[in-house]
Amino acid sequence: MEARTALLEPMRIAVVILAAGSGSRFSSATNKVWLPLGGRRIISRSIANAVKSFPGCRTVLVISPQDALLANQVLEREASDVEVELVEGGETRHDSEYNALIHLAPAITDGRINVVLIHDGARPLATSMLFHDVARTAHQHGGAVPAIVVDPFEIDYKCENQIVRVQTPQAFRASELLSAYQKAHHDKFVGTDTAACMEEYFPENKNIAVAGETQNVKITYPQDLVIAEHVLEMRGYVE
Amino acid sequence: MTDEVMYAELHCAHCDQETLHALVYAGRLIVSSTCQICHMQVKHEPGDLRIHYIKDLENRIATKPARLWRRFWKSPVGLMWSMPRKMMQQPGKFWGEIKSLFR
Numbered sequence A: 001m002e003a004r005t006a007l008l009e010p011m012r013i014a015v016v017i018l019a020a021g022s023g024s025r026f027s028s029a030t031n032k033v034w035l036p037l038g039g040r041r042i043i044s045r046s047i048a049n050a051v052k053s054f055p056g057c058r059t060v061l062v063i064s065p066q067d068a069l070l071a072n073q074v075l076e077r078e079a080s081d082v083e084v085e086l087v088e089g090g091e092t093r094h095d096s097e098y099n100a101l102i103h104l105a106p107a108i109t110d111g112r113i114n115v116v117l118i119h120d121g122a123r124p125l126a127t128s129m130l131f132h133d134v135a136r137t138a139h140q141h142g143g144a145v146p147a148i149v150v151d152p153f154e155i156d157y158k159c160e161n162q163i164v165r166v167q168t169p170q171a172f173r174a175s176e177l178l179s180a181y182q183k184a185h186h187d188k189f190v191g192t193d194t195a196a197c198m199e200e201y202f203p204e205n206k207n208i209a210v211a212g213e214t215q216n217v218k219i220t221y222p223q224d225l226v227i228a229e230h231v232l233e234m235r236g237y238v239e
Numbered sequence B: 001m002t003d004e005v006m007y008a009e010l011h012c013a014h015c016d017q018e019t020l021h022a023l024v025y026a027g028r029l030i031v032s033s034t035c036q037i038c039h040m041q042v043k044h045e046p047g048d049l050r051i052h053y054i055k056d057l058e059n060r061i062a063t064k065p066a067r068l069w070r071r072f073w074k075s076p077v078g079l080m081w082s083m084p085r086k087m088m089q090q091p092g093k094f095w096g097e098i099k100s101l102f103r
């Protein structure tokens, strides 16, 4: 493994953070990624975690068009030291990822980016260790997906198979990822997630599971906000 | 963010779907959330929240100089204009936060 690592070229990372959501039925609703969490917006924490892990990396934030003004205000106030590139999201998560990859395509094609991480903006507690783990694994093997094993009884008492819950950030070799999404766009294929699209077009590519983090919660239920506040407090409010 | 109410779509365990929730904040901390369909409320335990609030307040005070310094370098004029108004608002802001925690 060491000899193989030594042969690899250095990692040149881009992080895509998805914050477009699926559009709200309620006009007064804020997309949850823009909610405050311990004094900073959830999305600012997600961005800070990515940038702290890879200083100077390309950082793409995919947003809904109606959030553009809010995004500029929040970034100005909470992430002014980071160069964040805003990209308009699509109707689905897959479309949003495609838009981000097309935005990065020139740099991927000429080799300035060789690993792309896709991260859900509603996961503000992923640590640098996880960001590094997935990036390194994808660089070596092609793809990396964090997963945690779930007690199968939690889902179905008859279930005997091991069940895993996947998280983000997920990482992939940039050229294959771009190519997979371009082919999917041409074929009108929509994968359930990033890894599914890669498996469709690059089945020979290995998507390795890396150990996820139990604290890497996705803000879904209201109680997740309370849990996330407690985790932040335990960490001394440091990302 | 003093006793501020924000609305966001979150998954309600009772309705088992994404619904509009009203989220009440005291300072930087969430006090409660209420589903606007079934009115199920999730509350931070009051005692727990008060300890949490005091720790958060300590952190806010400890990090304030660094945060102000960063903003000063970014926009010295903008910060100077906003400072007097913000300082006037502080007693009312803390009173509002404390009221949210003890009601």
Ligand SMILES: [Zn+2]
Residues within 6 Å of the ligand: B012, B013, B014, B015, B016, B019, B035, B036, B037, B038, B039, B040
């Ligand atoms: Zn409900």
